[in-house]
Amino acid sequence: EMLYDENYISDMEFLPGDPSVIIASNKEWGRIYKLTDDGNTQRVVYNDYGDGARRIELAPSVSEPNIIYAAVANTDNGLKSVLKSTDFGETYNTIFVPEFTADKPNLLGWSMDGSGDGGQGWYDLTLITDPNDSNIIFCGGVSTWKSTNGGLNWSLNSHWTGTGSTGIPTVHVDKHYMAYRGNVLYECNDGGLYKTENGEQWENISNGIINSQMYRLGLSQTDKYDMIAGLQDNGTKNLSNGEWRDVNGGDGMECLIDYSDSNIQYAESQYGNLKRTTNHWDNKSNIKP
Numbered sequence: 001e002m003l004y005d006e007n008y009i010s011d012m013e014f015l016p017g018d019p020s021v022i023i024a025s026n027k028e029w030g031r032i033y034k035l036t037d038d039g040n041t042q043r044v045v046y047n048d049y050g051d052g053a054r055r056i057e058l059a060p061s062v063s064e065p066n067i068i069y070a071a072v073a074n075t076d077n078g079l080k081s082v083l084k085s086t087d088f089g090e091t092y093n094t095i096f097v098p099e100f101t102a103d104k105p106n107l108l109g110w111s112m113d114g115s116g117d118g119g120q121g122w123y124d125l126t127l128i129t130d131p132n133d134s135n136i137i138f139c140g141g142v143s144t145w146k147s148t149n150g151g152l153n154w155s156l157n158s159h160w161t162g163t164g165s166t167g168i169p170t171v172h173v174d175k176h177y178m179a180y181r182g183n184v185l186y187e188c189n190d191g192g193l194y195k196t197e198n199g200e201q202w203e204n205i206s207n208g209i210i211n212s213q214m215y216r217l218g219l220s221q222t223d224k225y226d227m228i229a230g231l232q233d234n235g236t237k238n239l240s241n242g243e244w245r246d247v248n249g250g251d252g253m254e255c256l257i258d259y260s261d262s263n264i265q266y267a268e269s270q271y272g273n274l275k276r277t278t279n280h281w282d283n284k285s286n287i288k289p
Contacts (some may be wrong), residue, residue: 008055014059015088016065023068023089025056027067027122030057032070034089044094046083053080058087059127061134068092069129069151071107071139072151073121079108082139082151097150105154108141124174124189131180136199140175140187146199158202169202174233190233218255220262228255228265236267238281247281 008027015021022035024231030053032046035153046056052074061067068089074080082096098106098114105114119141130136135150138157146157159172172191179186187194192206216239220226227239230252238247250264258264263280 010055012251013060016060016062018134020063021088023058023060023125025058025070026246027055029055030054030072031091032058032092045090046070047081051102053120054169056126057125057127059129059137059185061129061166062131063129067129067134069127069137071111071125071127073119073125076118076244077108077121077123078117079121079141082107084151087093096154101130103153105145105155105156107139107145110142111159112143112156114154114156120174124176125179126175126187128178128180128185130185130199134241138178138185140178142173143222144171144175144187145282157200163218164190171204172234215252217256218265220257221259223262226262228257230255238265245281247277248275248284273276 012022012024015023015232020038022039024035025031030049032169033042033043035042036223054075055073057071059069066086066088067083068085070083070092072083079098081094083092085092086093098104100106100117101116101135102113106117106119108119109116121141124141126140128138132185135148137147139145139173143152143159144157147154157167158169158171162170171194172189173185175189177188185196192204192209194204196202212234214229215232216230218228228236230236233251235246235250236248236252236255237244238284247267248267253268256266257267263278265277266274268274272288274288275284276287
């Protein structure tokens with residue numbers, strides 16, 4: 001059961017205050033390891049693969065180094081459980097299990113109320129504790145959730161789509177990494193880089209990071225200032241009258257503008273979900289299949 005025998009490592013964390021100790025987890029096998037003596041000694045300290053545990057994300061506490069949290073994805077890539085160690089990563093106890101309700105939400109799902117199973121734990125999963133307070137934890141998957149009592153309860157901190165009058169901030173989908181700099185928390189997701197200074201409101205600070213990945217490009221044959229582009233993880237955008245606007249979500253794929261009428265345009269997201277507009281994106285309709 002050595003590290004190099006099993007898939008690959010998805011998370012490695014130094015034990016705060018002691019860089020000779022590393023806590024690690026692998027991507028598929030539902031195991032947590034403790035490496036001591038600068039990694040020369042490796043032990044499995046948690047193994048729940050047989051009960052459905054898969055990818056695990058770790059979050060050591062800076063303020064209380066004996067505490068380590070872990071978010072465990074299950075076979076359908078939703079949340080299986082949240083674990084807590086209070087003995088420097090030697091043993092782990094389950095402190096939270098989702099029941100798909102507002103009180104016990106699936107932290108890795110798509111809904112605002114925590115209902116619905118499944119998620120994208122294989123792809124997006126991040127966990128972090130406030131460096132000044134081990135009871136404050138952020139868990140990111142599709143959306144971001146926050147606990148203020150050591151993982152026993154969770155509330156929605158940001159959501160991946162428009163949330164109307166709920167007051168919950170809208171932050172781009174698919175969370176991959178979080179880091180503190182002082183009291184400021186940064187979040188890396190498929191839309192770029194965000195930060196929060198109060199733990200509640202999020203600011204998109206991606207402007208100027210020119211890293212959009214375009215799959216396809218469509219040009220108008222009747223209006224040289226009209227263009228449409230499909231972007232990886234960032235939907236489909238239309239450039240018209242000198243301004244970009246989002247016209248379709250998901251992964252932006254193939255996109256076209258009708259050769260004789262620039263008001264008629266097409267946009268596609270993953271799995272062939274094709275949309276058409278006849279009024280330059282004031283409205284759109286699904287034309288799959």
